[in-house]
Amino acid sequence: MQTIADYLDLDGQSTYRIIAYEKAAALFREHPISVAEMAQQGGLRRLPGVGEAIEKKVLEYVATGDIEFLARLRDRFPEGLLTVMRLPGMGPKKTKAIHEQAGVADLRDLERAAREGRLRDLPGMGAKTEENILRAIETWTAVAAGQDSGRKLRAAVEPQAIKFVEALRALPQVAAADFAGSLRRCRSTVRDMDLVVASLDPEAVMAAFATLPELARVEAQGETKLAAATYTGLNVDLRVVPPDSYGDLLQHFTGSAEHNVALRGYAQRRGYKISEYGVEPVESGRHIRCATEAEVYELVGLRYIPPELREDQGEIQAAEVGMLPDLVELPDVRGDLHVHSDWTDGRVSLEQMALAARDRGLDYLCFCDHSQSLAMTGGLSPERLMAQQAEIRALDARIEGIRLLSGIEVDILADGRLDLPDETLARLDFVTASIHSGFSQPPARIMERIVGAMRNPCVRSVAHPSGRLINRREGYEIDIDLLARVAAETGTFLEINGFPDRLDLTAQAARRAAALGARMVVCSDAHSPGDFENLRWGVGEARRGWLTKADLANTGAWESIAEKRPGH
Ligand SMILES: [Zn+2]
Ligand SMILES: [Zn+2]
Secondary structure, eight states: OHHHHHHHHHTTOOHHHHHHHHHHHHHHHHOSSOHHHHHHTTOGGGSTTOOHHHHHHHHHHHHHSSOHHHHHHHHHSOTHHHHHHHSTTTHHHHHHHHHHHHOOOSHHHHHHHHHTTOSTTSTTOOHHHHHHHHHHHHHHHHHHHHHHTTOEEHHHHHHHHHHHHHHHHTSTTEEEEEEOHHHHTTOSEESOEEEEEEESOHHHHHHHHHTOTTEEEEEEEOSSEEEEEETTSOEEEEEEEOGGGHHHHHHHHHOOHHHHHHHHHHHHHTTEEEETTEEEETTTOOOBOOSSHHHHHHHTTOOOOOGGGTTTSSHHHHHHTTOOOOBOOGGGOOEEEEEOOTTTTOSSOHHHHHHHHHHTTOSEEEEEEEBTTOGGGTOBOHHHHHHHHHHHHHHHHHOOSSEEEEEEEEEBOTTSOBSSOHHHHTTSSEEEEEOOSOTTSOHHHHHHHHHHHHTSTTOOEESSTTOOBTTTBOOOOOOHHHHHHHHHHHTOEEEEEOOTTTOBSOHHHHHHHHHTTOOEEEEOOBSSGGGGGHHHHHHHHHHHTTOBGGGBGGGSOGGGTSSOOOOO
16 A cells, blocks of 8 residues: 555655545554454445545455556556655655656666766756765665564554453463563563463463454464564564463563673572573572562662663662662653644644643643744744744633643754744743754764754753654664753753654763763654553653653643743
């Protein structure tokens, strides 16, 4: 379906049709149960946005393995052109022109043509275009390598893992069930799903599990473990142990490998052997099984280490001397300081966002829509921003139970200036500054732009400081030490953006920043009510970064952060 959408785009068809196919593609890709089966049972059109044309094509594909409509498009344009079209800066018109006039059929042709200087004479192009194309190809190749690693966003996997765990816990034979692995450690991406179950009847557990409708097939099954794949293309490993050694197995499969190696080394020095089957004091030769993970750690003289910290980044030493951080938790977050509305590219009104935030239990919410230079999003001019502020003030007076604030996500322009004049910014409750353009500047220049913004007394935080988009775009290189020092000195917060494909600052950068005295905020950057869930992913990243409640400014009341307070 995505291929059809891309072809229609290339062919210059109506956007409406293209979007219909794109939506269907996204829907099918993430659909938890078999789309083919649904189509055969005639249930496809119950899905939102699926009409007769799409249903027919799915049925044709199920029956014949191909779609004639697509075959005809493939005859007209080589499939490699679709990748060319998706390169930043290319688009359908340029791609068609390059195909027709320079004989480019795929990415490799394009690279050759650009290197040989064969594109600069085409209408609307020049030597600069060739340079940009070569750079875009380089980035694309790097990102494609990342995607090939097969890692999925945690946010796309965890909801399904929770469903599986709930289904397992509901079985009468099951004493405990959890997901383990990198998912439990809250990594931003995961390769597969590990499920761990405590039960004395593994056969019954596996038989029941294998019938779940989300599973496309069972690939292998042993006495106590089962490997399966879901319709969303995820491998699932299920392991069942008796309840008395559940802690050993859960600890082992939560990992990481590095943590487990370090833990075993530590235990060995103290005279213990740790494995997925239990803990053995070497002297006595006894075998001790642990029903909980806490017992595993306790036996060898350590405090319980939260899964997010198990990366061999100093957590074992910290656990030994009782210096583990008291990690921030989701309910600690009292306000969200970066959300959008339909005044720019958000999908719902100020009021709908406000009510959704209140339902989630937030005490305050600051609207930070885009500023004017982001024309694509309908970015706000000073006049519209003031009109929005008036509406926010009126809403705030009317809606009980949540404080509504008026802010902006102001663009840091390519030349380092802010996109709105200071006198406008000064009238707002909160200003977050961010970069959406000029990504190809030298890193030092980009740092200058950000640091310049942080020194503006109106600017309260820097949103998504590195600009990365996981699996799509590497961020620009940030000098986190510099950002952290300026953040501490000026009292500017650094954001941990909770969007599942941003999570920017990363845990590592956040930990470094906190060590240098910077304070962070975790924000959702919500564009619709469902996006408030991003706070969860953001807090996960913060926990991986060893952050406590005190490291995050928005765990405090609004009054505690309303004024900018420069440090030293
Ligand atoms: Zn942004
Ligand atoms: Zn934003």
